[in-house]
Amino acid sequence: xPGIRIENVVKTFGKITALNGISLDIKEGEFFVLVGxxxxxxxxxxxxxxxxxxxxxxxxxxxxxxxxxxxxxxxxVAFVYQSFSLYPQMSVRKNLEFPLRSPLHREDDQEINQRxxxxxxxxxxxxxxxxxxxxxxxxxxxxxGIGRAIVRKPQVFLMDEPLSDLDAKLREExxxxxxxxxQELTTTTLxxxxxxxxxxxxxxxxxxxxxxxxxxxGAPQEVYRKPADLFVAGFIGIPKMNFFDCSVDAASSRLxxxxxxxxxxxxxxxxxGVSKLPKKDGLILGVRPEAVKVHTKKGEYVFQAEVLFTExxxxxxxxxxxxxxxxxxxxxxxxxxxxxxxxxxxxxxxxHILFFDKESQKAL
Amino acid sequence: MNTMSMIRLVNMTxxxxxxxxxxxxxxxxEKGEFVVFLGxxxxxxxxxxxxxxxxxDPDGGEVYIDGEMxxxxxTLDRDVGFVxxxxxxxPHMTAYQNISFPLRAMKYSKKEITDEVTKVARLxxxxxxxxxxxxxxxxxxxxxxxxxxxxxxxxxxxxxxEPLSTLDAEFREEARTMIKRIHIEIGATTIxxxxxxxxxxxxxxxxxxxxxxxxxxxxxxxxxxRNPVNMFVANFLGSPGMNFIDCTIAGNDSLExxxxxxxxxxxxxxxxxxxxxxxxxxxxxxxxxxxxxxSSTKNDFGFEMEVSIVEEIGPENIINLRSGDNxxxxxxxxxxxxxxxxxxxxxxxxxxxxxxxxETKKEIL
Numbered sequence: 001x002p003g004i005r006i007e008n009v010v011k012t013f014g015k016i017t018a019l020n021g022i023s024l025d026i027k028e029g030e031f032f033v034l035v036g037x038x039x040x041x042x043x044x045x046x047x048x049x050x051x052x053x054x055x056x057x058x059x060x061x062x063x064x065x066x067x068x069x070x071x072x073x074x075x076x077v078a079f080v081y082q083s084f085s086l087y088p089q090m091s092v093r094k095n096l097e098f099p100l101r102s103p104l105h106r107e108d109d110q111e112i113n114q115r116x117x118x119x120x121x122x123x124x125x126x127x128x129x130x131x132x133x134x135x136x137x138x139x140x141x142x143x144x145g146i147g148r149a150i151v152r153k154p155q156v157f158l159m160d161e162p163l164s165d166l167d168a169k170l171r172e173e174x175x176x177x178x179x180x181x182x183q184e185l186t187t188t189t190l191x192x193x194x195x196x197x198x199x200x201x202x203x204x205x206x207x208x209x210x211x212x213x214x215x216x217x218g219a220p221q222e223v224y225r226k227p228a229d230l231f232v233a234g235f236i237g238i239p240k241m242n243f244f245d246c247s248v249d250a251a252s253s254r255l256x257x258x259x260x261x262x263x264x265x266x267x268x269x270x271x272x273g274v275s276k277l278p279k280k281d282g283l284i285l286g287v288r289p290e291a292v293k294v295h296t297k298k299g300e301y302v303f304q305a306e307v308l309f310t311e312x313x314x315x316x317x318x319x320x321x322x323x324x325x326x327x328x329x330x331x332x333x334x335x336x337x338x339x340x341x342x343x344x345x346x347x348x349x350x351x352h353i354l355f356f357d358k359e360s361q362k363a364l
Numbered sequence: 365m366n367t368m369s370m371i372r373l374v375n376m377t378x379x380x381x382x383x384x385x386x387x388x389x390x391x392x393x394e395k396g397e398f399v400v401f402l403g404x405x406x407x408x409x410x411x412x413x414x415x416x417x418x419x420x421d422p423d424g425g426e427v428y429i430d431g432e433m434x435x436x437x438x439t440l441d442r443d444v445g446f447v448x449x450x451x452x453x454x455p456h457m458t459a460y461q462n463i464s465f466p467l468r469a470m471k472y473s474k475k476e477i478t479d480e481v482t483k484v485a486r487l488x489x490x491x492x493x494x495x496x497x498x499x500x501x502x503x504x505x506x507x508x509x510x511x512x513x514x515x516x517x518x519x520x521x522x523x524x525x526e527p528l529s530t531l532d533a534e535f536r537e538e539a540r541t542m543i544k545r546i547h548i549e550i551g552a553t554t555i556x557x558x559x560x561x562x563x564x565x566x567x568x569x570x571x572x573x574x575x576x577x578x579x580x581x582x583x584x585x586x587x588x589x590r591n592p593v594n595m596f597v598a599n600f601l602g603s604p605g606m607n608f609i610d611c612t613i614a615g616n617d618s619l620e621x622x623x624x625x626x627x628x629x630x631x632x633x634x635x636x637x638x639x640x641x642x643x644x645x646x647x648x649x650x651x652x653x654x655x656x657x658x659s660s661t662k663n664d665f666g667f668e669m670e671v672s673i674v675e676e677i678g679p680e681n682i683i684n685l686r687s688g689d690n691x692x693x694x695x696x697x698x699x700x701x702x703x704x705x706x707x708x709x710x711x712x713x714x715x716x717x718x719x720x721x722x723e724t725k726k727e728i729l
Contacts, residue, residue, distance in 0.1 A: 037532055124689075167404055168561070172604050176673050176684050176691070183673075183704075195533070201675035201682065221698075224678045237678050239537055290679040309544055311566035314589035314602050315654040315695060318566070320541060327541065331679060334586075334654075340548070 001188050002063030002155055003028045004049060009058035011044055011212075018044040020212035021058070029186040031179065033203030035193055037235070041212040042192040046158045049190060051075050062156060073104060078154035080162045084145025086133040092144050093129040096120070099152045119147045122181050139170040146178070150185065157182070157189040163198065175202055196236050200224065208232045226354075230284060230361045233354065239289050239318055242328040245358070246285040248274055257285060261324045262303050270301075270350040277355055277364055284356040291352035292330035294319055294338065295345040302345040307338050321346065369428075370395040370521060370553040371416060376425035378411050385411040387577045388425065393570075396551045398544075402564040403574035404600070409557045410525055412574070416555065417523050418442050430520055442521075445514030449526040451506045453498045453513075459505075460494040463512045470517070484512045487546060504535040511543070515550070522554040528563065540567055561601050565589065573597050595725040598650050598718065604682065607692040609649045610722065613638050619649065623687040626667040631714040637728050638719060646722035653695040655716040658683065658702070659709045666711035671702045685710060 004026040011019040019041045026032045034042045047053040049060055051072035060067045067075050086095045096116045100107045107115070120126040123143045133141060146162065162178070163171045179202050182189050193199055199206045200220040207217045208231070216228040227233035233241045244257040253271065255264040266274065277283065295302060308320040308327060312334065319330045319338065330346070338344060355364040371393040378386040386408040393399050401409035414420040416427055418439035427434050434442050453462045460481060467477045485491045488508045498506060507527060514522060527543070528536045544567050547554055558564055564571050565585040573580045573588060573596075581593045592598035592606070599605035610622030618629045619638065628649075630638075638647055659666065669685035669692065676698065683694040683702060694710065702708055719728045 037534070167559070168603065169599065169605060172693075176675070179673050197677055200677045220676055220678075224676075235534065238533065240534065288679070309548060311544075312585045312589070313562060313565050314586070315652065320544075327545075 001028050001186055003030070003188055004032075004156060004190060005059070005061040006045070006049065007059040007061070009045075009048060009060065010056045011041075011048055011053060012056055017212050019048070019055075022209070022212070022214050024207060024214070024217070026188060026190060029188055031182050031189045031191065031202060031204045033191045033193060033199040033206045034209055035196055035199035035203075035206055035235075036209035037194060039211070040194075040209040042194070042209055043160055045209070046079075046160050046190065046192055049075075049156075050077050050079060050158055075156075076154050077156040077158050078149040078152065080146055080149045080157060080159040082161045083165045084141065084148070086141060086144055086148075088133050090133075091129065092120075092125065092131050092133070092136070095133070095144055096129075096147050096151050099148060115151050115153075119151045122184060123147050123177070139166055139174070142166060142170075142174070146181075150181070150187075153185075154187070157187050157191075159189060159191040161193055162191075164193070164195065171198075178202070196238065200236070208235060210235070226363070227286075228363055230286075230356050233286050233356070233363070237288060239329050239331070241286045241288050241354075242292065243356075244285045244287075244326070244328075246283040246355070248277070248280040248283070255285065258324070258326050261326060264303055264348065265301055267301055267350060270353075273350075274355075279357070282358045283364070284358050286354040286356060287348045287352060289318060289329040289331035291349040292321075292328070293347040293349065294321075294330050294332055294336070295347060296338070296342075298345050299347065301350070302347045305344055305346045307340055307342045307344055309340050310336075310338060368394055370397070370430055371555070372426075372428040373412070373416075374426045374428070376412070376415060376422045376427060378408075378415055378420060379423050384577050386415070386422075389579055391572060391579065391582065393553060393555065395553055398547050398554045398556065398567065398569045399572060400564040400568035400570075401555065401557045401572050401574060402559070402561060402568075402600075403580075404559055406576075407574040408577040409559075409572075409574050413523055413525055413555060413557050416521070417444050417446050419446075443519050444521045444523055445517060445519035447507075447510055447514045447522075447524045447527050449529055451498070451510040453506060453510055455498050458495050458497055459490065459501065459509045459512075462498070462509055463494075463516055466513060466517045480516050481512075484516045487515070487549065488512050488542065502535075503531050504539055507531065507539055508542070511546075515546070515552075518552075520553065522552045524554065524556045526558055527556070529558070529560070536563075543567065562603060565601070573600065575600075591727075592650075592718070593727050595648065595650070595720050598720070598727075602652060604653050604693040604695075606650045606652050606718070608720070609651075609690065609692070611638075611647050611649050612645070613643055613647075619647070621649070621667060623667060623669070623690050626687070628667050628712075629664045630717065634714070634717050634719060641719070641721060641728045647728070648720040648722050649712075650718035650720055651692075651712040651716065653682065653693045655713040656692075656694040657711045657713070658694060658696065658700065659711065660706075661709065663709045663711050665714065666709040668707055669710050671704055671706050671708060673704065674701060676701075683708075 006024040008021050008023050009019050010021050036042050048055050097112050100112045125143050206220050206223050208215045216232045247256050249256050305321040305323045308322045311318040317332045369392040373389045373391040376389045403409050415422045464477045464481050490508050528539050571588050572582045575596050581597050589601050611619040614620035614627050618627050669687045672686045673684040675682040681696050685692050
């Protein structure tokens with residue numbers, strides 16, 4: 001299985017720059033996820049890799065060779081879309097066979113049967129093979145659609161938000177199944193999504209894209225724990241990371257958040273870290289909700305906040321907290337009970353505090 | 365009759381042709397409550413809301429608002445504010461004009477209009493965009509303006525139909541917090557429709573879960589989550605939802621699981637329920653993903669499964685385990701990273717086990 005190399009690719013549509021010099025090196029057999037908000041350039045990236053769009057400059061390699069002169073069919077990639085149209089007059093089996101009977105990929109009957117049976121087995125659709133599409137549920141249809149893409153053993157899978165039309169339960173199920181299938185087939189996969197949970201849970205590696213620029217490439221946990229900039233920090237993780245305007249006070253013993261609204265004293269080791277920061281002002285402090293600890297008693301290195309309200313998610317609670325007009329969130333055990341308007345003491349886990357430069361937006 | 369309730373549905377039924385969209389809905393909503401109608405598409409949640417608003421006429425039963433039967437009352441006279449999924453703002457009017465529109469229609473004086481719009485704009489923190497037309501506003505701002513337009517008339521009841529579902533995830537969370545904050549400040553009776561269980565859990569005082577046109581269960585987010593009355597509610601709530609494992613009685617203190625006949629020792633409470641349901645009966649054991657512990661050594665109160673995929677989603681990991689065609693999902697800390705293909709013992713928390721009847725899908729009490 002070949003890898004995919006995208007080298008400094010620029011793609012414009014009229015005056016709009018969809019891809020502004022992006023480079024990705026997707027390894028053989030890797031499940032690589034491109035994640036970003038609407039308009040980031042994710043789908044354009046897929047389309048230029050598949051050959052459906054021509055690039056303005058740069059290079060795209062599938063395996064060793066440049067793919068720029070190959071037609072979409074010649075690139076031997078399979079697209080998996082958000083919603084599939086199956087042939088309504090054909091049974092599931094006939095739909096799955098279809099790509100293998102096309103003039104480009106004609107296979108003999110025995111081979112076709114073997115491949116269809118294999119795909120049906122790994123997608124759990126064997127009992128559906130004789131049904132017609134109108135007798136399938138949405139999830140079953142999407143499984144057949146995925147089956148049709150993988151049945152002809154392409155070199156590369158390009159998946160464009162294949163789960164986003166499905167309801168939440170099916171999405172949870174299918175994201176695990178797709179991952180298993182990819183591990184079994186070891187086909188190099190470029191997967192596009194706007195859903196950061198999908199990106200985190202599925203990718204060997206993840207690239208975070210926004211406005212045609214790649215902000216960070218890394219393993220999901222790396223992107224989550226060490227975001228390269230404010231965009232990545234805010235985009236990855238639900239609930240979102242809490243951000244505070246921050247400066248280090250003159251004696252360097254405390255942090256002033258939100259122009260003095262909150263004063264946060266720190267331990268000696270925490271202050272050591274702060275003293276290494278390249279600047280004292282114009283900082284943004286970032287802390288994920290799970291690193292915000294809510295105490296009912298005063299302790300060291302805490303500040304006071306008021307409970308606005310608590311969201312109960314069953315397996316956890318999100319406590320919305322307020323200091324002045326500033327609202328931020330803490331993730332707690334589901335058993336924690338605090339009334340609205342209660343005064344509580346807040347601690348940030350120092351080892352999980354991140355600092356960003358407000359001006360450059362970069363992590364420090 | 366409870367005179368306190370702001371909304372009361374009595375055997376309300378709505379059909380579209382042969383399809384029963386809502387079947388005999390009975391519900392009371394107290395003044396000031398924030399109630400969420402939750403269910404998959406086609407469950408009847410929006411139809412119920414539209415019947416309350418007067419946008420649909422029920423085929424049977426009654427709708428009461430503040431003690432008054434409103435079946436024959438037109439929408440305008442019901443004193444409800446409605447917010448749609450799509451904002452339905454006038455494109456040629458500024459945000460200010462859009463928000464003040466209902467007040468002008470109700471012939472408020474100029475000063476009253478200025479006062480009310482200013483107040484609601486401050487509440488929603490949109491003072492600085494009042495002079496912009498919709499084409500210059502972001503999705504989040506558009507939804508704020510349409511909320512403001514519904515709020516400005518101070519309706520008795522505030523009805524919201526999937527108001528956040530067209531927003532990007534990052535704005536959705538913010539907008540949800542805003543809606544909750546406004547509710548806390550003004551305390552309007554609110555009905556909010558969504559298919560997103562996270563949203564429902566986060567925002568509701570009380571959740572009304574619906575499926576196939578019927579109300580399945582009504583209760584606080586925690587009680588519905590913890591004590592689901594049937595398998596639909598158990599699986600629909602939670603991300604991931606509750607795990608189910610088929611089982612039958614194996615002995616005096618154990619169940620035979622539909623996982624290649626594995627035997628699980630269980631506590632007396634669950635055993636009693638299983639026995640009362642009847643020997644030979646097909647049962648389903650339900651456990652939430654956060655209610656398991658994992659071990660690499662044998663444990664009688666657990667069963668062995670193979671790790672398939674570990675999903676690292678940030679603050680926690682979802683460990684997917686399988687045995688034959690069955691899979692279960694276990695939530696664990698971010699540092700729990702068993703290898704794919706390794707075998708683990710899975711122990712459900714005995715106090716948190718639920719038992720369902722496989723045939724009726726109802727909880728065995």
